[in-house]
Amino acid sequence: MFVDHAVIYVKGGNGGNGIVSWRREKYVPRGGPAGGDGGRGGDVVLVVDEGLRTLVDFRYQRHFKAKSGEPGGPAKRHGADGEDLVIKVPPGTLVRDRNTGEFLGDLVQPGDRLVVARGGRGGRGNAHFANSIRKAPEIAEKGEPGEERVIELELRVLADVGLVGYPSVGKSTLLRAMTRAEPKVGAYPFTTLHPELGVVELSDGRSFVMADLPGLIEGAHEGRGLGHQFLRHIERTKVLVHVIDMAAVDGRDPVADYRVIEDELAQYSAELVNRPRVVAANKMDLPQAMEHLARFRSAYPELEIFPISGVTHEGLRPFAERLYELVQTTPVPHSANVAPADELAHRVYRLAEEVPLTIRKEDGVFVVEHPEIEKLVQMTNFDQYDAVKRFQRIMQMRGVDDALRAHGAKDGDVIRIGDMVFDFVD
Template sequence: MFVDTAQVYVKGGDGGNGIVSFRREKYVPEGGPAGGDGGKGGDVVLVVDEGLRTLLDFRYQRHFKAPRGEYGKTKNQHGANAEDLLVKVPPGTTVSDADTGEFLGDLTRHGQRLVVARGGRGGRGNTRFATAANKAPEIAEKGEPGQERWIRLELKVIADVGLVGFPSVGKSTLLSVVSAAKPKIGAYHFTTISPNLGVVESGDGRSFVLADLPGLIEGAHEGHGLGDQFLRHVERTKVIVHVVDMAAAEGRDPWEDYLKINEELKLYNEKLAERPMIVVANKMDLPGAEEQLAEFRKKLGADTPVYPISGVTKEGVQQLLYAIADLLDSLPERDETLIDEPVVEERKVYRLEEEPDEFTISRDNEVFVVHSAKIEKLIKMTNFDQYDAVKRFQRILKQMGVDDALRKRGAEDGSTIRIGELEFDFVE
């Protein structure tokens, strides 16, 4: 089964908790704090594996969670950082945030890596909270939560040449006679419902990858027929081979077919209209094809060559392969017009960005609700069983101006305050 889209949940590992510990040595009666920091949580990293061809595996596993960091240890020893979770994807995979649509990366080469969910840093042990005023703090942070998100994966097959054209114009037949690929061939529309790839030898030592792509119909750019399930894959090709049924076997006008397909490509992505194209007149072994070809060439003009072939008898196929190989040789090694988005070499981030101090306050009946990403993360990293940790939490809220803002909104002694999942009483 060929699967070219998937939506998966990824979560970086939480940081390990810091610990509260004190030196306990025989000749040190009043040992100081010795609690170590927790280790960093693992990242979720996408890695390109050239052995994969589809996103089928993501049909059966949609959740990926990296391991958390190790807890801090006594004697000021840090907990170990967690291993990254490596998730294999096929070459040609583009990645975006499923909720915001933010483009995250374009993975095209074997071994290329992209961090899609960063692990949280480890919580600090009580050694890190020692001050001149409090030399024996009984406070340690919990590990920072790892980043979590839903991401969308889209596979765009990577081929040098893409065959386009209306259904049943002979694209699959052409692929089968020029390569070892065995696409499904039938005398009905949409025989091909997913891209087929074949390696083609031109006969003079050159080779290229040819993709037989599902047939287009009018309105494909809006999702009609196979729609953008097909058009997505054209974006990767360096050269477009436009196959036209010159025998008009189904009563269609070859010239109108040619114009409609080009219009669909342009409507989907204007850059496709600028892609190098070779026009192929197929089914030249059928009656009426020569007359149709003469009329077609007259409308097309002498500047654009047309290659007449027969996929069944193989007539003209060798000349076509030479022309494709010559055109590929004339193109730059990498055509930067193939991809709209910037290619991400590798993203490796070792610390999360600090959330801003902004917060808002709303009312839920009698409850005052504080909205702040920074405070909600602070709650997750605070151990409310520790008295010093509670005092620190209160002090941070006051420094951020939350106390004064609550008073201005009408909060009084005993009012209920909610931040995230935590509820507590406001105390003057």
């Protein structure tokens, strides 16, 4: 089953908790704090596997969580890091954040890796909180929660040559004649419902990849028929081959068919207009094909046209040689819908601007929103007295208490930060 789109949930592993522990050697009086740090949570990583050709596996599993880090140990022992979760995807997979629309990566080459959900850092043990004043801290952080998001995977077939044309013009037959592929063939529209790939082998070991792409119809750029399901795959092909039924078996007009297909490609992406293309004048073994070919040449004298037959294999050798030449001289196309690889490789990262603290009142509860404050709540162990005192000090230092008073909070009012609810003590 060919599947070229999937939506999955990914979550990095949580960091392991730090612990409270003390030195207990026989001849070390008043042993100090020795609680170890928790291990880092594992990342969720997408990796290209050249043996895959579809996203069908994501129909059966849509939730992926990496392993969490182990808690710290006594004697300052660091907890083990969580194992990364590696998810294999086929070459040509685009990755976006489903909720924000952010473009995350374009996975093309075998072995390409993309971290889509980072694991949380491990919580610090009490050995980290000792100082000249607080020599026996009863403080240990919880592990940081792993990053989580919903991502969208979109597969765009990687092929050197793409066969385009109306349904039933003989694209599947042509692919089968030129390669070892075994596409489904039938005398009715939309026999091909998904891309079929094959390798065209020439002499001296030369070869290129050809794709039979699902048939176009008028209005495809607006989503009619297979619409965008087809057009997304054409963006990666170096060379376009217009397969035209020159015998007009179904009563179609070859001249009009070419014009309609070109219009659909141009309206979907202006970049496709400049893509190298040739015309495969197919079904030349049938009556009236020569008459239609003469009229087609007259209408489009600028086009490079190859009279062929997918059934009798007429004209396929020179046709294949010319396609190989074009593949070798054409750079890998860049789609307007995909961030260029050099842009991804040379991104400039700047320090994020300070996110302002926001406070709003909702059903009588004061809701405090700030990413760092929310993370502090998640990593504080409120069962530890020293940890609670540290949390209160940080809230005062960051001006959260003053901000709450400014918004009208009074002694005994309910405050919510993330999932935690507190009573305001003035």
